[in-house]
Amino acid sequence: MNKNIVVIGGGVAGMAAAGKLREFGYEVTLIEKEKELGGNVKNWYKVFPDFTDAAEIINKLKGELKGIRVINNATVTQINGVAPNFEVITSTGEKIDAASILVATGFKPFNAALKEEYGYGIYNNSITSIELDAMLKQHQVQTASGKPPQKIAMIHCVGSRDQQVNNNYCSRVCCTNTVKVAIEIKEQIPDCEIYCLYMDIRVFGRGYEELYRTSQEKFGVQFIRGRLSEAGEKTDGSLLLRLEDTLTAKPMRLTVDMLVLMVGMVGNTELAEIADLKVGCDRFYTTAHEQYSNNNSEKKGIFLAGTATGPKAIMESITDGRSAAAEIAAFLHSFTLENMSCDLSFRQPFASMIAGGNQFCNTPPQPSPY
Amino acid sequence: MGKLFDELKKDILYQHGMNACLNCGVCTAVCPAAEFNDYSPREVMNTVQSECDEDIKELLKSDKIWYCGQCFSCKTRCPRGNSAASVILALRRLSIRHGYFAESEKGRQQLFAKRVFGQNMLDRGYTLLAKNISPAHFPELGENWEYYYEHMEEMRQWWDVPMDLENSPGSHRQIPEQDLDEIRAIYQKTGAIALMEAVEKAMEKKLGSKAEVEKYWQTWLETGDSRNYELKGENKS
Numbered sequence: 001m002n003k004n005i006v007v008i009g010g011g012v013a014g015m016a017a018a019g020k021l022r023e024f025g026y027e028v029t030l031i032e033k034e035k036e037l038g039g040n041v042k043n044w045y046k047v048f049p050d051f052t053d054a055a056e057i058i059n060k061l062k063g064e065l066k067g068i069r070v071i072n073n074a075t076v077t078q079i080n081g082v083a084p085n086f087e088v089i090t091s092t093g094e095k096i097d098a099a100s101i102l103v104a105t106g107f108k109p110f111n112a113a114l115k116e117e118y119g120y121g122i123y124n125n126s127i128t129s130i131e132l133d134a135m136l137k138q139h140q141v142q143t144a145s146g147k148p149p150q151k152i153a154m155i156h157c158v159g160s161r162d163q164q165v166n167n168n169y170c171s172r173v174c175c176t177n178t179v180k181v182a183i184e185i186k187e188q189i190p191d192c193e194i195y196c197l198y199m200d201i202r203v204f205g206r207g208y209e210e211l212y213r214t215s216q217e218k219f220g221v222q223f224i225r226g227r228l229s230e231a232g233e234k235t236d237g238s239l240l241l242r243l244e245d246t247l248t249a250k251p252m253r254l255t256v257d258m259l260v261l262m263v264g265m266v267g268n269t270e271l272a273e274i275a276d277l278k279v280g281c282d283r284f285y286t287t288a289h290e291q292y293s294n295n296n297s298e299k300k301g302i303f304l305a306g307t308a309t310g311p312k313a314i315m316e317s318i319t320d321g322r323s324a325a326a327e328i329a330a331f332l333h334s335f336t337l338e339n340m341s342c343d344l345s346f347r348q349p350f351a352s353m354i355a356g357g358n359q360f361c362n363t364p365p366q367p368s369p370y
Numbered sequence: 371m372g373k374l375f376d377e378l379k380k381d382i383l384y385q386h387g388m389n390a391c392l393n394c395g396v397c398t399a400v401c402p403a404a405e406f407n408d409y410s411p412r413e414v415m416n417t418v419q420s421e422c423d424e425d426i427k428e429l430l431k432s433d434k435i436w437y438c439g440q441c442f443s444c445k446t447r448c449p450r451g452n453s454a455a456s457v458i459l460a461l462r463r464l465s466i467r468h469g470y471f472a473e474s475e476k477g478r479q480q481l482f483a484k485r486v487f488g489q490n491m492l493d494r495g496y497t498l499l500a501k502n503i504s505p506a507h508f509p510e511l512g513e514n515w516e517y518y519y520e521h522m523e524e525m526r527q528w529w530d531v532p533m534d535l536e537n538s539p540g541s542h543r544q545i546p547e548q549d550l551d552e553i554r555a556i557y558q559k560t561g562a563i564a565l566m567e568a569v570e571k572a573m574e575k576k577l578g579s580k581a582e583v584e585k586y587w588q589t590w591l592e593t594g595d596s597r598n599y600e601l602k603g604e605n606k607s
Contacts, residue, residue: 242399251401
């Protein structure tokens with residue numbers, strides 16, 4: 001058995017896992033489809049709740065990759081064999097032996113143009129949260145005509161919790177991200193009025209609620225409970241919004257200079273066929289068990305981490321990557337123990353777990369052939 | 371929970387139109403009727419969702435369920451896939467079955483709907499005939515309509531869609547009696563006839579007599595506005 005592990009996806013989850021596996025003494029090959037590591041996070045400015053610079057996170061995780069082979073600009077096109085003797089073939093034509101594989105291929109941002117009523121791609125001043133973040137990074141938040149906006153509306157749940165686009169799940173990070181960018185706008189343009197249009201505020205993590213409260217108390221960010229029905233463009237390029245303030249039960253109109261669509265996460269299932277992974281009805285990868293095997297896929301030796309298995313915040317993705325590293329280490333350790341012919345009875349619960357001891361797995365528990 | 375709600379729940383339009391509502395207000399924000407009237411589809415959904423018979427009864431007796439224009443804009447926007455317009459239809463049927471519609475001014479207009487659209491369907495297989503649209507009731511249609519209204523028969527000859535010709539194209543064709551019988555059978559079977567009868571019955575009860583219902587009908591025919599009929603005594607509302 002070789003001791004190489006292939007990690008697919010060089011975002012925060014993949015990097016965190018790779019770094020930890022290296023620390024455990026494994027050889028690791030990290031495959032990234034883009035030319036730079038860092039996934040979606042490398043594009044961000046500062047992250048909630050503490051305004052850590054995203055670059056700091058990327059640099060920290062990159063610093064843990066010493067001795068790891070990184071293949072950039074490559075995707076995985078084929079996976080042959082079974083654990084612990086996989087063969088991974090890349091789009092660059094390389095064949096890599098792997099004892100185990102970690103899929104950490106992350107998410108794709110929701111395509112805001114699918115919500116046509118919000119005017120993304122139609123009206124110049126309807127932008128996504130990703131574009132706003134880039135503007136904040138440049139300290140150049142401005143309308144299409146180059147002026148600093150005086151009034152901004154932020155729309156929660158764009159592509160999330162919405163049966164109309166078949167995304168019934170909550171993307172989890174958009175609410176807190178809205179609060180974060182609202183504060184940043186206020187810091188850069190103090191007299192700008194900000195209205196956040198929400199269905200429910202879901203700021204659930206440590207320090208998130210405090211951030212929400214700060215945005216109201218210290219920065220005067222306004223929150224209106226109502227979902228945007230549609231936006232229309234006025235002749236001056238500003239946007240007329242129709243919504244209901246459901247707490248006062250009043251249909252209202254709001255004119256803003258800029259509309260920011262807080263886009264949710266969409267599952268990235270590019271490897272579903274190649275790695276023989278199951279996909280849930282939310283179109284994220286299915287784990288072997290939602291509660292206690294959430295880094296295992298149903299395929300023995302192939303593990304999952306990060307937003308590949310559903311929306312997660314950055315900190316959660318990093319933790320999930322390291323958790324996957326521990327699972328992989330334990331999985332490979334079991335083969336080593338077997339080769340040493342020692343008493344294996346203590347690891348039976350784990351063996352039966354990965355071999356299918358739960359309701360989602362079709363493979364009956366079998367003794368390991370190795 | 372109560373009898374009214376249980377009855378509502380049996381309506382297929384309710385079953386299709388109502389998943390749990392999260393009160394986001396997207397329906398009210400997009401609703402053309404809510405813009406001009408004291409009406410909010412979100413509030414209707416919320417009342418129904420409460421399953422409270424008292425509140426539902428109040429709703430069935432109010433003008434609110436009659437403002438919806440059945441454009442279904444709410445359905446296209448709802449993040450939960452609800453259709454307030456469908457729930458409204460189910461509420462209207464319930465209101466008619468129990469006679470509650472007669473308690474509101476907008477509800478009482480069901481009499482005209484029944485006697486015009488309903489009767490047209492049974493007699494002609496069409497909801498609205500050109501003859502129904504009198505210039506006195508629709509002054510906004512202007513002189514052209516007035517001319518057409520007076521020369522309808524002649525003009526339709528020019529266009530080769532004559533009045534009352536069997537199976538000719540156009541809304542004024544005569545549908546063969548045999549086919550009309552089929553329509554009537556469908557209306558009977560689906561309960562539409564029963565609803566029409568319920569309208570007449572509840573109006574009679576509300577206004578006191580058949581003669582008063584005719585007076586109400588005549589007021590509308592003559593003035594185009596049922597508010598010109600004054601409710602008497604205890605019936606005032």
